[in-house]
Amino acid sequence: MTLDDLHDLMCGLSVGQTCSLHLDVYQLLFPPGEPDQGARVKAFKFAQTRGCEIQNPTAGGQALEVVFIRRISNPRGCP
Numbered sequence: 328m329t330l331d332d333l334h335d336l337m338c339g340l341s342v343g344q345t346c347s348l349h350l351d352v353y354q355l356l357f358p359p360g361e362p363d364q365g366a367r368v369k370a371f372k373f374a375q376t377r378g379c380e381i382q383n384p385t386a387g388g389q390a391l392e393v394v395f396i397r398r399i400s401n402p403r404g405c406p
Contacts, residue, residue, distance in 0.1 A: 330373070334377060337395060337405070338404070338405035338406065340395075342378075343397065345396045345397070347395070348361070348392055350392060353393045357369050357373055370393070378400070378402030379395040379398060379399075380403075384395040385397070
């Protein structure tokens with residue numbers, strides 16, 4: 328998966344729908360991955376531009392994925 332693939336996936340979501348990335352894929356797209364604050368900021372900004380939020384991948388302890396949820400119907404970053 329590439330950032331372009333993730334962009335397409337996020338832009339294809341309807342409000343309330345989710346998509347997720349395994350932490351290994353998240354690490355490739357937003358190095359060095361969890362729990363790096365810089366990676367979190369990059370991922371947050373990427374998601375926000377596409378009308379999505381990130382659910383904290385470590386909130387439950389041993390999470391294996393990062394979940395993105397669409398919150399905005401027509402974000403500026405999606406066609």
